Amino acid sequence: MSSAHLSPHDAPALVAGHGSLSILTEDGEVLTLDRPAAVRRLERLSPPLVVHAPATARMLGIAPPGQPSSWFDLLELFAFVHPVRSVAPTPRGLALALELEEAEQGPVGAEVLPRLLVRLLADLRQIAQGPAREIVQALAVRLGQAGWIWAPVVLESVGVDGPLSRDALQPANALRIWYELPKWEETAQRPPPGSMPVTPAEARSRLSEMLGSQAEIRVGQADFADVATNAFAPREVIGMPRVVLAEAGTGTGKTLGYVAPASVWAEHNGGAVWISTYTRHLQRQIEAETARLHPDPAVRRQHVVVRKGRENYLCLLNMEEAVNIAPSRGEGAVIALSMLARWGRATAEGDLSGGDLPGWFGEIFGRGVLAAVADRRGECIHGACPHYQRCFVEHSIRRARDADLVIANHALVMAQAAWAQSEGVSASEQGDAPDATSSEARVPEEDGVPTRYVFDEGHHVADAADGAFALEFSGLEAAELRRWLLGAEGSRSRARGLKRRLDDLVATNPRLETPLEAALLAAKALPAPGWSARLKPDQGSEPPDEPPAEALDLMPALLPMPELAPEPVMDNPAETFLALLRDQVLARAGNDPRRRNGAECDLHPLLPGLDEAAAGLVRALGRIAEPLRTLLRRLEERLDEDAETLDATTRGRIEAMVRSLRRRALTPLDGWVSMLSTVCVPEDEGITPQFIRFIRMESREGQRRGEMDVGLHQHWLDPTVPFAATLAAPAHGLLITSATLRDETGLPLPGETERVWEAAEARVGASHLPVPALRAALASPFDYASQTRVFLVNDVAHDNIDALAAAFRALFLASGGGGLGLFTAIERLRGVQRRIAGPLEQAGLPLYAQHVDAMDNTTLVDVFRTETDSCLLGTDAMRDGVDVPGHALRLVAFERVPWPRPDILHRERRRYLSDGEPRVYDDRIARLKLRQAFGRLIRARDDRGVFVLLDRRTPSRLLGAFPSGVIPYRMGLADTVREIKTFFGTGAEQ
Incomplete structure (x- = not known):
């Protein structure tokens, strides 16, 4: 059915949970269905009204309805109406953002979604009467041309019932935000700061001013x-x-x-x-x-x-290129870029990561659009960019x-x-x-x-x-440098090489052309397209690794086209060295296929031939670096010699290229040469080393399924x-x-x-x-002794995922939600999530999980904070980055003692930095992680919370992690659950 014949006002409204669905039918009847019945009914319905279509589809166990959605997703409409307003991507979060009274009274059901629609359209009509009228009208027309399901009702709300007048902002130009953004102006350089001190009285006075008379002391x-x-x-x-x-x-x-x-x-x-x-x-x-x-x-x-x-920000040059090619890439690309243009005109910072762009934008409209328009490492051309003054x-x-x-x-x-x-x-x-x-x-x-x-x-x-x-010399890092120098090879990507970036700056100038050509010829010693497949001649003999979640979410329409089949590359020093690194790590890292991703081994003793390969690679890298150094020096000389004749644009381009050459090429090349030159020199056993060097093989973002990167790593000991x-x-x-x-x-x-x-x-x-x-x-x-309880559960088997999942389920049910589950391994997190999501949902406790839900961490925390009876599973990032005061976080459950990861880095630091007390060194790391996790619980004077450690092997010497006066109790799971219910039953609302 064409979107022109669909109306969200007549659509059934859906709110899905794990295994069930609440539906408001076209007749106004509210039904609760189990998953099979909900899926069958959904197949017969017109596009429904939902909040967060991808999450709704996941909960029902069906394929997501596209990006953007073929359903009426209220988040898409919200992004158009309020592009820079924060909202948790749930029905209740949307209701809170739109100030509906129902949001304060608990869960928001399907019957509230039509009211959210009415409120959003009312807001849109009001916006269309203000300064943004021309913009929203032009974008609405462009979205209608692209087939956005919301376009008809949006066009009606903004007062467009036909073609726009000739003097109005035209739909195609509405995406070209680089013409409309304000310019910055150069100012005089700020003088060096003074050195006047700050007195304690001044600091206290300023603090008092900021707090105000009504603030909590x-x-x-x-x-x-x-x-x-x-x-x-x-x-x-x-x-x-x-x-x-x-x-x-x-x-x-x-x-x-x-x-x-x-x-x-x-x-x-x-x-x-x-x-x-x-x-x-x-x-x-x-x-x-x-x-x-x-x-x-x-x-x-x-x-x-x-x-x-820079990689966190919208790049206007990348945006321009994406907009220019979007019509040839399909309607989804146009819709995504139109929504991004709506945000780009309203944002104050242009920050794509953690700024005012909703964290769920990529999940709704495709992460590929964000990857395509973000500033990319080493690609900025600074003053040579036509949008430099609007950047x-x-x-x-x-x-x-x-x-x-x-x-x-x-x-x-x-x-x-x-x-x-x-x-x-x-x-x-x-x-x-x-x-x-x-x-x-x-x-x-x-x-x-x-x-x-x-x-x-x-x-x-x-x-x-x-x-x-x-420092890291790996296949991906080295291939990325080759790509930066040579541009796209054997592919239909639009990546520009160094020669194209310099263009007329070196044309007809032999002093610049000669070193440039020498460097580009020498760059062919770096890994060529298809290097990963050539490093793995026995492809298929190893089980494929789980690809990064981000790689599954990329939107192909705005990413470079896949590389063509690679041709054999002869005598490539980088690939020769990488192949030997791979052989060494496979030979020495063990035979457990589950540990192939992240396998590592010591650099010494070297595999036969590795020293000669390293020496050959050092010579090859030097042949790249020396002409680049000459080129850089001669570009700097031109700035000096032609100072009187260079126009501002050319001078800016040369300065930008000098900076890019140094940072993007010479700095890594010099670092690699320095590191590789020491490969043949084993560490003296009697001397504390300055560096730790090892080989690591792992699956990395941007690689195809089953492919592995391999590299030589160098870290400072301290x-x-x-x-x-x-x-x-x-x-x-x-x-x-x-x-x-x-x-x-x-x-x-x-x-x-x-x-x-x-x-x-x-x-x-x-x-x-x-x-x-x-x-x-x-x-x-805080009075931790009265505000908190700490339990060490001593009857849950650490190696039994079913028992672990049952324990988390029981704990979250005992607290009535508001639970943060922390894990030391992603595999166990996912295993627990699969087992408890349904039962918790049936009890009215939504479950969210890092590395499972496609939302970024900031959005997950926003959802957790908003849905006060929800539960969240996470790893280290959640242990350190969650600030959720109040009842929304009342239980922290750690699945096991967070001992340091037993890798080569930790082994060497433990050996040399522990002052001869390796156990004390390990204990210190674990205690600090426990302190950080416990610190998530109490963020205000009236907070109450419980900390649970599900590890019966917890040594008593780690219990100093908890505040003085807090007594950790060792007991079984059943007793712990009973104590939690008692604690919250007498001191907090259930």
Whole structure:
């Protein structure tokens, strides 16, 4: 049936659960059907009215109805009407966002969906009377041309009943947002910040202003602000920053506690304080908290900027290319891009990941559209881009230059430090530093060089540094560099190579053409298209691995076309080396096929021939790097020699190419050469190594099913060493804070307090700095002894998935929902989810799961927070990134002790960094993870919660992870369930 003949007003409304369905028929009758009956009835119905069509289809066990949906999905309509408004993608979440009274009274059934439709269409009619009228009309027409199922009712609501007038915005142009977005203007460079200190009185005064007279008084928050001022004191000696380590218990209010002195310092000194956190989710929370500092959104936008890596943002050039080819790729591509254009005109940041784009957008409209339009690593052409002055990334960079607070993440901050290490100018080169440790590394990021940092979630500093300063020569990494240099080979992709990017900059100029041609010829030594299949001549002998979930969701219409069948490649040094790496890891990693994905082995002793292959690869990489270095130098010379004749556009293109060549090509090439040159040199058994090198084989995102990547990896033994040298030492002040900096064992041993602090300093790199850090610990204001209970269940077999699933089901039912289940393995998480989703749903407790539901983590947490009786299963990201105050999170259940992963990295660090006490080293890691998980429970004074550990093997020495006064009880599952019911029955509503 054509969408022109369908009306959502006449459609049956559906709300599905696991195994059942609530339906409001066309006659107004509400029915509850089991899954088979619901599926049969659905086959006879016209397209239904639903919320989140893919999730509804999954719950019914049927194929999803396309992307975008052939059903009337209210989320699609919501995305058009309110493109930047946050909403949990459930019926109740939508009802809350639209302020329906029913949302406050419990679950939302099918009978409410028509009311949601009426409210959305009323909102749309109101929007069509305002400034956005022309935009929504043009986009509605374009969506109608593409066959969007909602188009007829939308066109009617926005007042379009025929062709648009000639002077109106035309449908095709409505997608071309790059013509309409505001331009940024260059401003004078900001002078260096001053060094005026922040007094405790100033910090307390600012904190009081932000909190207001009606705010809850938090014990320790003002004390925390006092302590934090020390990180903003003037630096007295180069290479000796003011460092504060502040552990602030949950509920202290540390965010506003550090925002207060940071904002005062920024105002006094005309500089920016960079606030870094581990997760994008917490970035969003911190930015929301700054509304207390600047309630006016326009003022806040001027003073507070969120910064992320480029790959998180919409690229207007990629958007233009996607729009131009969309008509040839089908109606789905046009609809997805039209919805993205609606968002792109309304967004303030252009942030595709964790910003104001709904986290469920990719699941509804296809993840491929987001992959196609996102900025991609190394592809930005900066000033050569025709949309450069409207670019979302460039906007944020320039805003950050003049901001007071820049809210970044550890990954970006560490990446800047890593670039500084590879590209930077040390102070010794400038004549003012005695050694590398105290060097003033130049951060080559356009934002400028921060002097003051706040590291929230400071317990993750080492993890972030480990990722930023590691090296990896793998098939995917090397093939990606070849693709960047040579462009698409043997495929119909639109990927541009280096020659096309340079275009007329090198044409007819032999000094530039010659090194470019030499580098491109040498680049053929990198893995050629089809490399993965050639590394696996025995394809089919191994069981195929589960492909990444993201790979299954990509929308082919907007992705590069599949590669053509690869031709044999002769004498490829990279492939020769990779094949030997694969042989070595298969020979030494064991025979268990279940461990093939993620299999690893030591580099030494080398497989015969691997040393010669490494030496040949080093020579091949050098033949790529040297002409690129010559090309880069000559481009820089042209900037100098032709300064008087170069126009602004050409100068911008050359500067952009110089930056890209250095970061995208020379930095990895130099790192690979340095690492590969040491392959033949085994570590001296008597000397503590600086690096850990090993071989790893795994399935990676972007590979076809059953294919594996293989690579040589190099990690710092202690990743806080480069962090301290390249980021901490050059800074003037750092505040490193977390609720879990210290590993408190609870044992009254002599010198235990000092040992605990020394271990904390070592974990964040403070021990590598020449001056000691100021230490502070502020206790949580919560009464954990009365607000919580902790149970260690001692009769659930850890190796029996059925018993584990039964335990989770019983616990979630006992708490009446609001349960967060944490897992140390994805396989066990999925096994439990399959077994308990149906029974919980029948009891009225929806179950959501990371690595099962296609929603991103932020959306899953939003749903969990909204659906107060729902349950959520997750892994590490949920343990650290969930902030759900109130009744929505009242139970945390951990399936087993979170011991560190027993891989080569942990083995070597345990060996050399444990001070001869490997068990103590392992215990510390496990205790800190338990503390972090327990910390999810109580986020406010009136919260009550239960923590359950389903591991009868839990040693008593780990119980120091729980707050003083909390007594862990060891008992069976039945007794635990009874105690949970009693605890919540007397102190909380069921």
